[in-house]
Amino acid sequence: xxxxxxxxxxxxxxxxxxxxxxxxxxxxxxxxxxxxxxxxxxxxxxxxxxxxxxxxxxxxxxxxxxxxxxxxxxxxxxxxxxxxxxxxxxxxxxxxxxxxxxxxxxxxxxxxx
Amino acid sequence: xxxxxxxxxxxxxxxxxxxxxxxxxxxxxxxxxxxxxxxxxxxxxxxxxxxxxxxxxxxxxxxxxxxxxxxxxxxxxxxxxxxxxxxxxxxxxxxxxxxxxxxxxxxxxxxxxx
Numbered sequence: 001x002x003x004x005x006x007x008x009x010x011x012x013x014x015x016x017x018x019x020x021x022x023x024x025x026x027x028x029x030x031x032x033x034x035x036x037x038x039x040x041x042x043x044x045x046x047x048x049x050x051x052x053x054x055x056x057x058x059x060x061x062x063x064x065x066x067x068x069x070x071x072x073x074x075x076x077x078x079x080x081x082x083x084x085x086x087x088x089x090x091x092x093x094x095x096x097x098x099x100x101x102x103x104x105x106x107x108x109x110x111x112x113x
Numbered sequence: 114x115x116x117x118x119x120x121x122x123x124x125x126x127x128x129x130x131x132x133x134x135x136x137x138x139x140x141x142x143x144x145x146x147x148x149x150x151x152x153x154x155x156x157x158x159x160x161x162x163x164x165x166x167x168x169x170x171x172x173x174x175x176x177x178x179x180x181x182x183x184x185x186x187x188x189x190x191x192x193x194x195x196x197x198x199x200x201x202x203x204x205x206x207x208x209x210x211x212x213x214x215x216x217x218x219x220x221x222x223x224x225x226x227x
Contacts (some may be wrong), residue, residue: 032213043117043203043218044156051213089156095212099146099205100169103156 012110019077021107023090026071031095035064035075038106039086047075047088077109085111114140117219119204125225131192134222136204138185142217144210145187147179150201150221159202162187163210191224199226 013019025033031052036044050057050064050073057064063076073090087108091101118137126132138145147159158171162181179189185206191198201223205216 034215036218041220043119043220044205046215046217049215091156093212097210098169098212099144099161099163099207099210099216100158100171100212101146101148101156101216102158103148105155 009105010108010110012112013080015080015082015111015113017080019075019080019084019109019111021075021077021088021090021109023073023075023104024071025073025090025092027092027094027102028068028071030092032093033064033066033073034091034093034101035062036089036091037084037086038089044089080109080111082111082113085109117204117206117217119202119219119222121222122220123223123225125227126194127227128194128196130194131190132194132224133188133190134202134204134224136187136189136206136219138187138204138206139208139217142206142208143185144207144216145181145185146205146207146216147187147189148203148205149173150203151199156203159189161210168210194226196226198224200224 034049035047038044048059061078065074087106089106091103120135144163146161161169176192181187201221203221205218207216
């Protein structure tokens with residue numbers, strides 16, 4: 001079956017530095033990818049998404065890169081702030097009129113002063 | 114616009130009981146999906162509803178069921194509860210359910226089985 005995996009369970013960065021969170025997926029037919037941020041006691045919060053016909057997409061302080069050749073996805077957070085501390089999940093959307101998402105295991109981002 | 118609303122926020126049940134969880138999607142959203150989140154298994158897809166029809170189902174036993182109403186609100190039911198059903202149950206909604214637009218999650222219902 002398809003799976004979405006994360007390389008690192010925990011990432012510690014200094015405030016002001018850039019953060020990079022990586023994710024691998026296995027289904028070459030995957031059409032849609034999405035990143036969520038989950039804070040303690042809350043549900044996942046949408047950060048940014050990207051479709052398979054794109055390589056890069058930018059948001060406010062965040063950039064998602066998609067490398068379909070090696071089935072790799074990354075989330076870059078610029079000038080990381082203490083409020084960015086959370087667990088980050090990538091998810092693979094099967095697309096084609098279904099909202100079913102396959103989630104990765106998550107990476108905990110810790111920001112220290 | 115109000116976000117996805119899930120009720121109740123917390124529930125405590127005992128083994129063998131059944132439970133019903135409720136989800137109100139964002140106004141205008143027609144697709145509702147449910148996920149189970151546990152420390153061991155992470156976020157796992159339960160099922161998806163669109164226009165009152167179950168469109169997709171995850172790999173969960175038949176004790177897990179759901180439905181969607183004409184106003185897009187959804188409920189999920191778990192019968193004959195087991196200790197392993199203790200989890201955070203999350204509901205997500207999207208506008209068109211096309212699979213290429215973001216889903217927005219509620220804060221979940223924390224279910225504890227004693």
